[in-house]
Every structure is written in structure tokens, then in C-alpha cells.
Amino acid sequence: MFAYIVRRLFAVIVMLLVVILVTFGIFFAIPKFTGSDPALMYVGKQADPAAIEGIRQKLGLGEPILEQFWNFVRGIFAGRDYASANDSVHCPAPCFGYSFRHESPIWPELTSRLPVTLSLAGGACVLWVTGGVLTGVVSALKRGTVWDRTAMTVALSGVSLPIYFTALLSLAVFKYKLGWVGGEYTSFGDDPGSWFGGLILPWVTLAFLYAAMYARLTRATMLEVLGEDYIRTARAKGLAEPVVIGKHAMRSTMTPILTVLGMDLGALVGGAILTETAFSLPGLGQAAVAAINERDLPMILGVTLITASAVVFANLVVDLLYAVIDPRVRLS
């Protein structure tokens, strides 16, 4: 078990390094390929040639990609100075890059936005896992009934509705027409009540989409599991139905759900781009969209890294949980 974790952690680090390298490659190679100047993208179109040249020197854009990559990785652990002929800025460790657009290091910006995104993803996740899995299990057990048909029709509609549309609809109805919820995002530390009030609509909207997906997945998996021999054996042993379902069938039903959950949560931690945009929540996703519109490449790189790390770590946790949940899985 311990050896497995160490090996996986090592793989995670390698994976993240490759993610940084590829992100670097894409954002440095594409402008070359299409004939535009990366330094220009860091400062904006109106910048004067001297400023562009300064940034080129500070970032070391003239150096080979691998060397830029190495400087970036070193900056994460040791901090980094961006120096040109005229001036120099210091970016303390952990330095995940420096936004020349906003003249500030990336890391504090990321950490200030992370709680918003975590609140959104966490709350929605609790809602959709309970709602989706329960609906899916009940549908599978009552297969073919009116309940099953209704639930699955709603679920299919749910996965077909774009989130930015349901977000606008729910805002129009519950915020502007009925006035039930409202308010901006407030951090939990400031006022738990308005934190809840500001997030309830985004939670429900986001959770509805995912609950629909999870209900479909749970139902399909549950039906497959119920056809397995060991379920028949459990019933033949005379086990009560709740034990057969709750203990035996649920365990293997949860395995594929966990896989998807790991990927989804990881991706959401990197910013629920559409939800945050539609509800104007100041999270990582919104920062990413803003960064893209301003061509603030260091910020894009930062958010990408956070997301990729979250996905990779979530997958690791999921793999460890497999062994706990499914008795057929043995880690080696």
C-alpha cells in the first residue's frame, strides 16, 4: 500500500511537470507558428517597443523553451526575479508566474479566488452525489415503473440543457421575478448566512446538470451489477434485500461513479468556467476567462496548473478509494 502510494505520487509529479511543459509549449509555439509575438501578448497591443523588449528580457523569451521551463519550475520552489536591463521585479516562492498585465505575482491571486471555486464545487458536489446516486438507485430498483421513466426523462433533459441557459433561467425566475435569493458572493468567514444565500442558486443549477449525469450512470451500473452472479448468491444465502442492495450491490456500483467523480471534481476545482461566468462568481474560472480576454498568459498558465493538479490528485485519491470500497480491487 505504502509503496503503491509513493509510486503513484512520483507519477503525479512527472505528470504535472509534463503538463507545465506542454502548456508552455502550446503558448510559446502557437504564436511562433502563426507569426505573432508572445511578448506582445503579455503586455497588450498598445504597449511601446521598449516595454515589450523589457518583458522579453524579464521572461527570457529569447531562451530555449526547456530553459524557460526550468526557470519556471525553479521559481515555484525558490522564488524568482524577473530582471531586464532597466528594472527588476521579485516574485516570492511559490512563484507560479508573474502577471505583467496586472503587475502582480499569480499565486496570491489564485489563492484568493480558490475559496470561491471550492465553495461552489463542494456544495454542488454534495447535492449532486446524493441526489443523482439516490435517483439512479431507486430508478434501477423500480425499473420500468412510472417513477423510473419520469426520473430518466428529467435526467435526459438535464444533460441536454446547457448550464449557461439554466443559469440565466434560474436567475430570471428566482432572483428577479420572485426575489427569493440574491446578493453577491460573500466569503464564509465574513457571513455564513449570505455565503449560503449567494451560492444556493449556483449550487442547485450546477448540481442539477451533474445529478442528471450521475443518475443515468448509477442506474445503468446498478442494473448491470444486479445481474451479476454474486448478487444471486447473496440473495440465495437468504440475505435481506436492503443488505443485498446497500452492502453488496452498492459497493461495485460506486466504482465507476467514483472514477467520474474524481475527474469532474478535479475539473471543477480548476474553475467552473461557465457557471462562474453566468452567476458572476469571482472564482478561478472567471479569472481564467478574464485572463484569456486580456491575453494574460501567465495567469492562464497558473489556472491550468491548478486544474491539472486537482485532476491528477483527485484521480490518485479515487484509485486509493477503489481499494477501500470495492473488495475485488487490490492495490499492488
Add this chain to the structure above:
Amino acid sequence: MTAPLHDTDAAQTAAVDLAADLPVKAIEGRSPWRIAWIRLRRDKFALAGGTVVVLLILVALFAPLIVGALGHPPNEFHEDQIDPLFSTPKGSWGGINSDFLFGVEPTNGRDVFSRIVYGARVSLLVAFLSAVVAVVIGTVFGIVAGFFGGWVDAVISRVMDLLLAFPQLLFIIALVSVVPDSLWGLTGSGVRMGVLIAVIGFFGWPYIGRIVRGQTLSLREREYVEAARSLGAGRGYILFRELLPNLVAPITVYTTLMIPTNVLTEAALSFLGTGVKPPTASWGEMLARAVDHYEADPIFMIIPGLAIFVTVLAFNLFGDGVRDALDPKGSR
């Protein structure tokens, strides 16, 4: 997901059909595709979805004719339809009347009907072609990884893992936005659409690739492959004549289920402002415009939202039906 609800009905009708057929016709073999087609024909939801899909394709193909008969050119301004005081459409329900079937856009009075019709072109074209890109890359890499195994498989699998760990939407937005407006002599929405297709397709291939690889892994050990090999068949023959035909079913299923996802992605990108360039009509772009007006004119938000919903739902229903029809376990 819908078909299993009707399994019992389908099985009964099948039994009745069989009984009715038996005395008259001699027993004949049915090819798997024929069985799938018979099953699909009995699935009412899948047929409804398929019908809507065909209608949508026709609408997209004949957009100029339809708009010529029932609407106004998509970029023609009709300020006479707009209330100058509030810049909302004159009349209730977003200005819907016999002349403007879906009403007019706030502020400039463009015909919503013709923009929806032309939007179907963008939506379907991007969704189909990016699915083609994903399927071609995914099938080639998946089959190569599964068939050759060893280091080839290791490299391709790691690349797929890596791509799946990337924050896709973020990357797509970023990539689309760094591509300049004119490229290799192309300009305007042509470039944008090409980039959208390439990028959405590129991030979609690992999903198909993983499925194809898994299937190939199990297929290559089958007796018929062994038989072909012992008869002296070369690698190319085994790959294309023995393996590929058996992969068509899963590839078909995932392609039909990938198209609705691509429709949503294209709409999301246009919603965020990185999709096709205005004034080209796109459903996502219409929703983004509706954000500023949805309190005063909710109809302008609901119509493009419904267009996306109906399209995605139809493809999902049809895709679910195709999957159930091609599932060899479905005949229970």
C-alpha cells in the same frame, strides 16, 4: 437509457413477430446490423430523436431557402420593430408576429427566426466535423495502441491520460483566442470555424481512443484473429479487415453521443465570446447577447436556449437508442 424501459415490450413484440413469421417464412440469419435496425425501429424515443436530427440537418442545409420563404436576412436591421424608449421589441412576447416568427433581437431588430436557422448551420457543421476529427484520430491511435501493445501502447495511453487531465474548456478557449483572424490566406469566420473544429476534435479523441484501445485489446486475442494470422494474413489485413469492422459498432455509438457534447461546447464557446465571429449567427452568441436583456425581454433568451436544448436532446435520444440497439446484451 430509454430503451431498457421498453425491453419487456420489445421482447414481447419480438416473440409475437417470431410466432407470426415462423409458419410462413423459413428461418433466416439476421446480420447484427439488421437486428440493430429492427431494434432501433421499435424504439419510439430514438425514432423521435432521429426524426428531429434529420429535420435539423435539412434546416441547416436549406437555410437560405427557408429564410427566403419565412424570414428576413439574418443580419438585416429592423429598427422599426424596436421600441425606441426601452430598445426592446415592440409588442409582447419578444415581438413575435406573423412577419417575425420568433420575434426580433432587442436594440437592432434582427430577425431571430433566421438567426436561429443560420445558427443551426454553424452548430451542426462544427459538431459533426469535430466529431469526425476526434473519431479519425481516436480510432487510429486506439487501434494502434491496442494492437501493437508494448511501448507504443504505453506512450499513446500516457498521452491520452495527459490530455484528459487538461482543463479542456479553458484550453480550447485559450487556443482559439491565440489564433489570429487571418491564417494561410483565409479570413473571418472561416478561420474561426476551422480552428473550432480542429480544437474541439483534438480534445475529444482520447475518449474514443480509450474505448477503441480497450476493444482492440480484447478483440486481438479472439480465435478469428488467430485464424487469420495462421493463414498468413499480414498486420494490415488483420487491422483493417478483421479488427476494424468489429470496432464499427462502439465507434458509431460514441460518435452519436459525442455530437451533442460538441454542440454544447460550440455554444459554450460562442457564449463566452470565443466561438464564431459576429455577425455570423450562433446560438451561443445569441444567448450571450440575451444576458443584457433577459429581464426586459426573456423570449430572446428562451428561444436560442430551446434551440440548443432540442438539438442536444434529439441527438442524445437517438444516440441512446443506437447504443441500446447495437448492444449485444440487449436481446435478453
